[in-house]
Amino acid sequence: xxxxxxxxxxxxxxxxxELLNDPKALENHLIEAAKAANATVISSSFRxxxxxxxxxxxxxxxxxxxxxxxxxxxxxxxxxxxxxxxxNPWKAHEYLKTVLKPSKTEEKEVLRGVLDIENLSFKPFxxxxxxRENNSAAFV
Amino acid sequence: xxxxxxxxxxxxxxxxxELLNDPKALENHLIEAAKAANATVISSSFRxxxxxxxxxxxxxxxxxxxxxxxxxxxxxxxxxxxxxxxxNPWKAHEYLKTVLKPSKTEEKEVLRGVLDIENLSFKPFxxxxxxRENNSAAFV
Numbered sequence: 001x002x003x004x005x006x007x008x009x010x011x012x013x014x015x016x017x018e019l020l021n022d023p024k025a026l027e028n029h030l031i032e033a034a035k036a037a038n039a040t041v042i043s044s045s046f047r048x049x050x051x052x053x054x055x056x057x058x059x060x061x062x063x064x065x066x067x068x069x070x071x072x073x074x075x076x077x078x079x080x081x082x083x084x085x086x087x088n089p090w091k092a093h094e095y096l097k098t099v100l101k102p103s104k105t106e107e108k109e110v111l112r113g114v115l116d117i118e119n120l121s122f123k124p125f126x127x128x129x130x131x132r133e134n135n136s137a138a139f140v
Numbered sequence: 141x142x143x144x145x146x147x148x149x150x151x152x153x154x155x156x157x158e159l160l161n162d163p164k165a166l167e168n169h170l171i172e173a174a175k176a177a178n179a180t181v182i183s184s185s186f187r188x189x190x191x192x193x194x195x196x197x198x199x200x201x202x203x204x205x206x207x208x209x210x211x212x213x214x215x216x217x218x219x220x221x222x223x224x225x226x227x228n229p230w231k232a233h234e235y236l237k238t239v240l241k242p243s244k245t246e247e248k249e250v251l252r253g254v255l256d257i258e259n260l261s262f263k264p265f266x267x268x269x270x271x272r273e274n275n276s277a278a279f280v
Contacts, residue, residue: 005208009252043187045183055204061189063217064197068221075144077145077221077253079219079221112149112208113210113213113215115215120213
């Protein structure tokens with residue numbers, strides 16, 4: 001039995017309130033967090049609520065990262081979901097903690113896609129990798 | 141102690157493979173699932189992988205729904221994350237099951253944003269509601 005992916009659900013308490021209400025800064029931070037996890041960023045979408053609060057999702061080739069913030073409580077709920085062996089959602093969490101500076105976090109990891117299949121593979125990533133390898137080969 | 145939101149993580153096994161590779165159909169189904177949960181759809185973004193697989197996220201005012209599919213395994217990992225008392229992520233799950241027709245599902249609920257604050261409120265939804273009430277009043 002092997003899992004297709006790992007999903008880290010993290011609660012960030014005691015963050016700086018202004019940062020939690022800045023969609024552009026949060027988007028940049030979440031994209032950098034995805035890179036820290038060695039994930040490939042495909043697209044991102046962030047929205048600000050009135051009078052405060054931001055929701056944003058970064059779709060990566062390996063699944064997604066998401067954040068929802070409540071600046072009034074200094075709180076953010078963050079998801080780091082990556083598939084395949086090459087990306088590590090915990091690295092994204094470690095990175096994001098350095099920039100959001102929560103006074104406390106709580107996290108749990110949930111395995112996704114636990115299937116009883118031999119040689120279970122996360123194909124999109126492998127295909128992307130093959131493409132890069134093919135492209136590299138073309139430039140030799 | 142009260143939670144800002146509920147996050148249902150669901151594993152769909154034994155789904156029809158063609159449907160899991162159809163981004164437009166999946167987007168429509170996830171949007172309908174959001175409505176079934178009484179959530180307010182804000183935006184959606186879906187992507188197809190080569191040679192197969194779809195990733196998609198629907199941002200709702202109450203948080204987000206997400207799906208990642210592996211048609212080759214008949215498998216989908218689905219997230220239903222809603223905040224506030226007016227939306228119910230389990231209703232989205234119940235709806236999606238009727239259209240993806242998995243032979244088996246596994247699900248767990250994780251409470252998000254459990255804060256020791258009196259009168260904890262999910263403000264964006266209340267504000268949207270107030271706006272609608274104000275708009276309605278303007279037409280009286």
